[in-house]
Amino acid sequence: MTRLAVFDLDGTLVDTAPDLVDTCNTVLARRGVPEVAPETLRRHIGMGARAMIEASLRLNAITLAPAEIDTIFHDYIEHYASRIDKLSRPFPELLTALDTLDAAGVGLAVCTNKREGLARQLLTALGLLDRFVAVTGGDTFPVCKPNAEHLLRTIELAGGTRERTVYVGDSRIDRETATNARVPIVGLTYGYSDVPMTDLAPERLLGPGEDVGAAILALFPEDAGLQAAQ
Structure with missing residues (x-):
């Protein structure tokens, strides 16, 4: 070559933003976290899924233990894999x-x-x-x-x-x-x-x-x- x-x-x-953002909001909504606007979350996608989750929590003034964020991240990956090309x-x-x-x-x-x-x-x-x-x-x-x-x-x-x-x-x-x-x-x-x-x-x-x-x-x-x- x-x-x-x-x-x-x-x-x-x-x-991929539509699927990534929807996944983040869906997984966090299960835990009572309010939705973050897609245009806001888009800026955090380049840093990875965990960073996007942490940004959503921070924007909602929510602090969680690292172990709980690990669990959310695991759920995020599982949910995203199930709908990876729905909107992308x-x-x-x-x-x-x-x-x-x-x-x-x-x-x-x-x-x-x-x-x-x-x-x-x-x-x-x-x-x-x-x-x-x-x-x-x-x-x-x-x-x-x-x-x-x-x-x-x-x-x-x-x-x-x-x-x-x-x-x-x-x-x-x-x-x-x-x-x-x-x-x-x-x-x-x-x-x-x-x-x-x-x-x-x-x-x-x-x-x-x-x-x-x-x-x-x-x-x-x-x-x-x-x-x-x-």
């Missing part, structure tokens, strides 16, 4: 990008902090799993994003090299991961981040409807050099 594009999942490849759909721009990259001979992989089993379940349900040579989650390795090793080991598993890889993400965690791994990133503005991607200085910044595939291709060394010469 000569070139590799690695994608975050939630908020990058797939708009791929972003159209990313489906087009996958086609563009396939046609250009670029390998594709996923690096997400979602549990690997859930990531594979979601990608399978959406008919996307076979498009990726590697899928790694937050529990695949001893470390996870923003630790550089999560991305670097994903690249290695996919048969790529850091020097010929572009990462695609939507959050502060993704920007930090790419920086730590010394891999350029295409940053998407329409995902789930506690800090706007516009403030994170990605190598390429894209909004809704823009050509993600072309932006990725332009970041590979030979393509960047070709563009500069034109």
